[in-house]
Amino acid sequence: MSAVTSPARPASSGMSARTINRIVIYGLLALFAIFYLMPLFVMLVTSFKTMDEIQNGNMLALPQSPTIEPWFKAWGETCVGLTCAGIKGYFWNSIKMVVPAVLISTLLGALNGYVLTKWRFRGHTLVFAMMLFACFIPFQSVLLPMATILGSLGRFGATLQNATGFNFGLGNSTVNLVFVHVVYGLGFTTLFFRNYYEAFPTELVKAAQVDGASFFQIFRRIMLPNSMPIFVVTVIYQFTNIWNDFLFASAYAGTGDVMPMTVALNNVVNTSTGVVEYNVNMAAAMIAALPTLIVYVVAGRYFVRGLMAGAVKG
Amino acid sequence: MAFLEIDGLKKRFGNVEILKGIDVELEKGGFLVLVGPSGCGKSTLLNTIAGLEQITEGEIRVDGRAINDLHPSKRDIAMVFQSYALYPNMTVAGNIAFGMEMRGVPAAERQAAIDKVAKILQIGHLLNRKPSQLSGGQRQRVAMGRALVRDPKLFLFDEPLSNLDAKLRVDMRIEIKRLHATTGTTIVYVTHDQIEAMTLATKIAVMRDGEVQQFGTPAEIYNNPTNIFVADFMGSPAMNLIPAKIDGNGSGLSVVLDREARQPIVLSMPGAPAGLAAFKDKPVIFGVRPEALTDPEGAERNGSNIATADCHIEVVEPAGSDTFAVTNLGGKGVVARLRADARIQPGTSTPLAFNLSKAVFFDPATEKRIL
Structure with missing residues (x-):
């Protein structure tokens, strides 16, 4: 009997230790991923906001009235130096x-x-x-x-x-x-x-x-x-x-x-x-x-x- | 004049001499096997014939024409590589036709040639596959097809069977022999496997350290080895090379083989080679192949010179078709080849028949044959 039960006990305690390890590892990875992706996220949401929203709102907030106007402006109208094409x-x-x-x-x-x-x-x-x-x-x-x-x-x-x-x-x-x-x-x-x-x-x-x-x-x-x-x-x-x-x-x-x-x-x-x-x-x-x-x-x-x-x- | 002639071929890499003056020739339709241990220069020699390596000295002639300064593609040769070297990005048909494509053969002719070769090698159903979709044996066939389709003057095979498993290797060996018999092509074949050499060749060149040790027919190489290396390398199980002494008792010579804790065996040698007299009272190496050392009932009936002596059997190995018995002579394990049903027990003494007409002697100092 002991031969059957004894492997089970360390396995269960090992499970919990492994779970904690997993949580720590994935938690850290998630933290770094957020850190890494944050600027991209800010860039992306900001590019879809109006200027009013940018001046008055939160940097991390999602755009309330999304617009692709800035993308068109960047592509075709914005000024590079003195030319605005x-x-x-x-x-x-x-x-x-x-x-x-x-x-x-x-x-x-x-x-x-x-x-x-x-x-x-x-x-x-x-x-x-x-x-x-x-x-x-x-x-x-x-x-x-x-x-x-x-x-x-x-x-x-x-x-x-x-x-x-x-x-x-x-x-x-x-x-x-x-x-x-x-x-x-x-x-x-x-x-x-x-x-x-x-x-x-x-x-x-x-x-x-x-x-x-x-x-x-x-x-x-x-x-x-x-x-x-x-x-x-x-x-x-x-x-x-x-x-x-x-x-x-x-x-x-x-x-x-x-x-x-x-x-x-x-x-x-x-x-x-x-x-x-x-x-x-x-x-x-x-x-x-x-x-x-x-x-x-x-x-x-x-x-x-x-x-x-x-x-x-x- | 032979079809393939290699004259005084030398190859140096910097100061290292890889091939030290090779002289070999082969008749048209012959099958030359270059055999030797790794690093003996056999593959280098094949590569020089192919033109993939430049030679330092000497000449290679095919059909009377010196080819050693020609580009590989101009030598009218085809080569089968050890790894098959099939182009992975092309189909089987593309692989076979690549050489013709490079030489600008029209597409219709190429197709006809592919079909013909595919029929000979029975690879018609594989023509549209990529090499990665083929088994080892199929790849081997395609590699041969790529060589065959050229219809060259000379075929070169570089250890073509060494990547196959044991059973397939035997099948492909027979296939190559059949191909040679039906097409009558001239082949140079490199291998380190002495059984392949014996079974396929019409001529064998046994090589070591960049030198040809012996060049001759398989029977010559097997029965009359010129030195200890050739005797030891060719044949499986290998020839027994027993340290012995030559004794002269009045009229004839005899061979004395020491045994552990027993009287030495003395075998009289009526038909001894002439050179053996000079070795009277001196040590020699007595070479006898396992099949020339057997049970008296199994010994060659018409053998002219058979001597029987009691030997202590240490190990018995039944191999199915034969039984091998190991005894100890001259301080070395000696293998005897007995009939499969020979009644023999390890740890007992049993009479063994020495076929002395098949025995050979070597000088221990020079390792050369005593003739």
Whole structure:
């Protein structure tokens, strides 16, 4: 009998101890989650309130007469500096910069990873170590040298313009930002792809060589189609970083119509004329944050799916 | 002139010599097996034939044409890899056709070739599946299909069966042998499994430390090993290599095998190899395969030189088809292979027949065969 009852008693006392542990753990987690989500919540509710409600009400209260007017105003009418045409132009500036920068840096990183693992050459570890160094450069330290380089590129573009009537995008602020983000993103994208391809079966590359595939055919037909998980990870990482970048954007495209979203948002909030329209500012900030949220939600699913496909691969 | 000729092939990585001068040749339609323990250089040798590794010295010729400086795709070879190396993103049909696609073969021709190979290997129902949806044996077939469809001059197999379970491995071994017999292709095959080597090969090259230890037909390798390594590596259970002494009593030579706490066994050797005389009163290694050491009733009736001696049996292992008995000679466990129904008890003494015409002798200092 004792053999039957004795395991039951510690189990019941253990249950209560475990329950207390659970309560403490989940309580703490909930507390941190609330802390973390509070600003987002305030932003979201404020962006749907009227100015009266903001001035007279509680910051945490839900909007009593919800309105999406501030969102329209932020998108199409609010003043950025002296022009009052909303943030939509700057939103597209960011898109035009982010998409090429993400794709180019990701593809080049994949190519680097492919070469560094499957086409090894003398000194490949040194090259990789130097590329890794790019991950740890404080970006403030490269602002001035990069400005000089961009200046030279701009002058070269002007020369081309005179000679051929076309400057090939050199000197264009968006192109400059793409260039800067590709250069400083390469360290990370190369790191991601190199580590992924390190575990990628080399026999596949050898088989493709015997089958007569060329360097780029192997890359395009064998490597890239089997890189979905790391491709998505890299795209999420690069998209978030480049979209959110303020330092390079303000340094190299900080004025006029070429500003990316982050700089424009700063100018909306810092505007000194009239009443501070918190609801419009909050809506503008939400719009600025939306693309990264969407990338996480959409690509995150592909990311998990990609991992699963990799797990059952033979 | 042989179909595949490898002349003085050397391969160095920096200062390390991986292949130390390989000379091997194979007739058209032959089946060459490169066998040896891991790290002996057999896979490297195969990769140099494929062109996936560059060679440092020497020449590789196929059908009279030197191929060692050509790109893998220009060598007219096909290769089956250990991990099968099927492209995970393509269907079975896509995998088989990839090589043709790369060489710009028109789609209709590709389809015809796929169908033909699928019929030979009976994988027609798998053509639209992805490799991840196949079993190990099916993947193996697809990998062979990808090689077959090329109709190359030379097939290279890199340990193709090592990832399969034991039963499937035997099935696929027979399949490969049948394929070789029906298609008459020339094959170079790497394995560390000496049974695969014996059963498949028309020629075997036993390798160790980047050198070919012995090159010959399976029967030559098995019956006339040139050194202790080959004798020990080929055959399962392995050849008994017993420390012994050569004694000369007037006319002939005899072999003296020490036993624990008993009189040594003395076997007279009328047909001893000529070189053995020089080892009179010296230690040698006496090599006898388990099947040449058996119960007197099971011994080869027409064996020219059979000597019988009482041996103390320590362990008996009934294996179904045979019974293996372990005795102790010259301080080593010695395995005898008896009929399945041999009546034998551990701990007793029983007469064992030594088939001395099948025995071989090695010099303990050089490990070479005494001829």
